[in-house]
Amino acid sequence: MIRTESGIDWRWNWSRRPALGMETRQFQQLFSLLQGFRVSETGDKWTWEADDEEAYTIKSLKKTLELNRIPADPNPMKWANGVPLKVKGFIWKARLDRIPTKVALTSRGVQVGSEECSFCFGNYESSEHLLLHCLFATMVWNKIARWCGWSMPLFNSVRECMDSYSDITGSNSKKETMAVILKATVWYIWLVFNSSTPSVDGVVDKVRVNTFFWLKHRARKINVVWHKWCSNPLL
Numbered sequence: 001m002i003r004t005e006s007g008i009d010w011r012w013n014w015s016r017r018p019a020l021g022m023e024t025r026q027f028q029q030l031f032s033l034l035q036g037f038r039v040s041e042t043g044d045k046w047t048w049e050a051d052d053e054e055a056y057t058i059k060s061l062k063k064t065l066e067l068n069r070i071p072a073d074p075n076p077m078k079w080a081n082g083v084p085l086k087v088k089g090f091i092w093k094a095r096l097d098r099i100p101t102k103v104a105l106t107s108r109g110v111q112v113g114s115e116e117c118s119f120c121f122g123n124y125e126s127s128e129h130l131l132l133h134c135l136f137a138t139m140v141w142n143k144i145a146r147w148c149g150w151s152m153p154l155f156n157s158v159r160e161c162m163d164s165y166s167d168i169t170g171s172n173s174k175k176e177t178m179a180v181i182l183k184a185t186v187w188y189i190w191l192v193f194n195s196s197t198p199s200v201d202g203v204v205d206k207v208r209v210n211t212f213f214w215l216k217h218r219a220r221k222i223n224v225v226w227h228k229w230c231s232n233p234l235l
């Protein structure tokens with residue numbers, strides 16, 4: 001920081017310049033914050049943002065937390081009978097955008113090189129892109145939608161996609177079945193993403209076979225028959 005006659009000038013002494021993508025965006029945010037920075041002649045001191053008058057205390061922190069409780073999720077995750085725990089855990093993280101995509105890793109300071117999607121190299125690799133909008137994911141979803149006789153809308157987020165089972169018309173078991181298929185599709189797209197030979201048909205087959213066994217052996221209320229399941233799981 002250099003004080004000039006017209007104000008403050010910033011000179012950057014980089015050991016490494018910010019990479020394109022998230023780092024550049026974060027640098028721009030930092031720079032815009034610094035634009036409003038004013039230097040005073042008084043010495044620096046630590047302050048506690050929650051209370052201008054008092055320094056940080058546990059009592060003050062507790063009061064702040066009580067006043068700013070994190071609101072409950074208005075649309076909590078449907079856990080879905082039959083889905084294995086590891087898949088539920090993954091979906092829970094994906095809904096909160098907590099899976100290790102390149103965009104998420106970069107935002108946490110992990111060096112991943114380019115943030116481009118490893119499938120299509122044309123977009124940022126976010127959870128929405130990877131699991132919903134990438135060409136590979138789109139081809140999988142199209143086949144899943146055709147199998148289910150479902151006209152799949154364009155989802156903006158994993159959360160929106162996972163919650164869309166409730167829009168299916170019909171019985172609760174039909175909605176439950178759809179919830180399981182949605183979770184399985186996202187899970188197997190993610191798994192194949194980490195494999196060396198991604199195959200759209202391979203993902204669709206895994207969804208079709210494994211959701212059948214999950215429901216047959218783990219969901220007591222849903223009765224599934226293989227040949228019907230293969231033609232349309234929602235009938």
Ligand SMILES: [Zn+2]
Binds near residue numbers: 117118121123133
């Ligand atoms: Zn992609």
